[in-house]
Amino acid sequence: MTTAILEMRGITKEFPGVKALNNVTFSVKRGEIHCLVGENGAGKSTLMKVLSGVYPHGSYTGEIGFAGQVQQFRGIRDSERVGIAIIYQELALVPELTVYENIFLGNEVRKGALIDWNETIKRATQMLAKVRLDVNPEAKIKDLGVGKQQLVEIAKALSRDVKLLILDEPTAALNEDDSANLLDLLRGLRDQGVTCILISHKLKEVIAIADSVTVLRDGQTICTLDAHEGEVSEPVLIKHMVGREIEQIYPPREHKQPGEVVLQVRDWSAYSPSLGRQVLRNVSFTLRKGEIVGFAGLMGSGRTELALSIFGNSPHYRIEGELQVKGKPCQLRRPSDAIAAGIAYVTEDRKGNGLILIQDVKQNITLANLRALAQRTVIDANAEVKIANEYRTTMNIKTPSVEQRISNLSGGNQQKVCLSKWLFVKPDVLILDEPTRGIDVGAKYEIYTLMNSLVDQGMSIIMISSELPEVLGMSDRVYVVASGRITGELLVTEATPEKIMELATN
Template sequence: MSTPILEMKGITKEFPGVKALNNVSFRVATGEIHCLVGENGAGKSTLMKVLSGVYPYGTYQGDILLDGTVQRFRGIRDSERAGIAIIYQELALVPELSVYENIFLGNEIRNGPVIDWNETIKRASDVLGRVRLNVNPETKVKELGVGKQQLVEIARALSRDVRLLILDEPTAALNEDDSANLLELLRGLRSQGVTCILISHKLREVIAIADRVTVLRDGQTICTLDAHRGEVSEPVLIKHMVGREIDNIYPPRARQESGAVTLEVRDWSAYSPALGRQILRDVNLKVRRGEIVGIAGLMGSGRTELALSLFGNPLHYRISGEMWFKGQRRTFRAPEEAIRAGVAYVTEDRKGNGLILIQDIKQNITLANLRAIARRGVVDANAEVRVATDYKTSLNIKTPSVEQRVSNLSGGNQQKVCLGKWLFVKPDLLILDEPTRGIDVGAKYEIYTLMNQLVEQGMSIVMISSELPEVLGMSDRVYVMASGRIAGELPIAEATPEAVMALATN
């Protein structure tokens, strides 16, 4: 085999408390399409950030070799100059600028100090032809659909003489036609000598296009498979992706006879005007009293959107379908109404939209149900302290006082404050979105134990999680989502990692 275009040797990248990459090796041959697969959190994106210089030389261990020479990128500009371009899931275009301005943004064609717009437009047209995008270069980017915007990004990369093109989940937001079109384009680029690394959760896509596939799991390289030798198939990929034993870190719970239906959703579809696309399609699901229902699925499969659409629809989706809650047909026009009815939603993004970081623990815990400790609109400060102290004790929040600012707490304790806040509204249905993301094992165990106690008291829990072991370890039933649909429902006995992954990558 000739010298690979890219070789990453023994890459280790640590964040405080976490080893995101552990001695990863990764070789990409010139002119191939190389797919990188793995579960959420396996280290794919981190590896690509190391490669593109987002994490500069010196912040990781190991070597990056391009054409056999060691590279020391100090930033994205260095890696771009070396011919590497990375296209993220969230597109990095300026919506208000035209297509040609975007293509040459930061790489303007100059004539002395001024930009040569004629030459810019001409070259932009050439490169748009290479990606087979038939639009007027003077169109504003915001007027294009997501699929076309992605092509503009690729054109932008090509305009810089890219040799190694990295695409991170390029088809996650695309419909089937656009996806097929994109894959066809990648084949075309391969024939023009552009090497491509594709990160994807959609295994069928991977099988359709890959020359070789590298599987990452828990920050380590598991294997590299060669499609031309028939080594790549869906079961094989799934086996390597999830191939770990589920650690026994889940507290036992007596599974009960399931009770009355707390929540039922029928033919629930949602369209997001902000994103301009359908985000949920014909979702049907039921949640019973005393039950933990897991919702598995990959990122972008519509799980959080489903939760928000049920929780008063704060992002103003256009929704069709029926929702029945505690035996009554309901529509919640705002989170306020959902909360009053007995629904609580613990967000996946506790710093972004869960907590008020500049306020203290007691203020955060009581926020969603202040009226319970107020008389004629005046907050009873003593009752507030009492309530907060109760949750501090029962949830074991580690802090000297409930007057501590939430921003000073660790991730696990912040999550407990979030939980306390939502338990204080005394919900019948608790929706947990990534309840253990970014928190340590001890706090995880405490949260699992708490979930068991809550369902034993008759609460219903919906748990959205990207951690498959957690879903399988805690749920009574599992729904798997893919592309805004319920791809399947599995009783816990039948929910194996392979079965879930097969549905999620459908």
């Protein structure tokens, strides 16, 4: 019972410029539920991708032992073959296919060259019974709720005779009943001998279900705790998760008396038709002149949706609520309205929706405010180069020239280009969404210094960040967001990592 089914030893995985995993050791006993916790970016998902073969053997260093044998997975198919199944937060089902087709997708029950549909449906029904899901196997996936879809995923894994089931944040999108149901099912599977690794941010859930917990931080294993020895409690986990000292990576900041209110949001609710759920509920907050307000919370808590909905990206949301800019009620229907009202938004996903990767540095810097460079719509090429070079100097963007393609720059320099682009529109309110994600310490420090000097000049900054030290090191005030609601407001002087974590995992 206590032998290890999985032994990962000395796993190191590097991406250009970042060490995502540094000599990680991770051991899971046969037949237990093992929870993996850590802050965003701690390396949990990377570790699971190494395990499942998404990052093939050779792209990392270290050794994976599974079921007593050293494994060298070249892809997901290899790990599936030995009985490892991974279920991601983003479900991998085909919405237009039926439940039974999905369960046996890629693993079809054959009769010669054809698919034996009768046998497929029979076996699918058995699998559904195993996960205690009462749906018609002929229903289409798109007609099921997220909770039921999750169970179908698990049924799919079980149909492949899974030995180790990995779930990445399975309850993030579920309501309480569905979550409780899922956890119950996992206990049942454990009793039938299926080993389970569960990645979760919800610490209460972790404490309720885990046999063991491993904490990762900054790509390193901090500790593995045994729940049955009474070692696991919420304060203990939080301490291990955020335990690092806040190093001197934040430039000193005076917390001055903030000025008048520049942005006021009241009872802001947003429904996302594409996700099919309410992403924000009755959010109210204020932003004053010259302050940095941190928005802390876990991934998927609704902070980015809040920023996007304020920034006038409303076609993507149905919004209720009131927004005032400098005391005047505003209806920002599209980003250009928001920009005109003095709001700028530096996106979380630099490459996805921040930059135009195939264009050069200067084109990216001037994109949001080209009209300032144009006379009768003809762009003044000299002025453009001049402006771009100005930002290149003041922001210390490291590039051979402003005609360099942006995709050739490092993450930190790309981020500086994003910031330059939005500073060029001369905003009053700057919304920064994860401003230092994936960039090195040096560039981080430069960005923090810049933020300080901007608020000194009277700008107001909303900083969305999943890094607690950053929130505590840079903000004047902190709002904590969880499940689309603001669950707390703290002055930075009274905020501690533990308090924020508690509010965020609420």
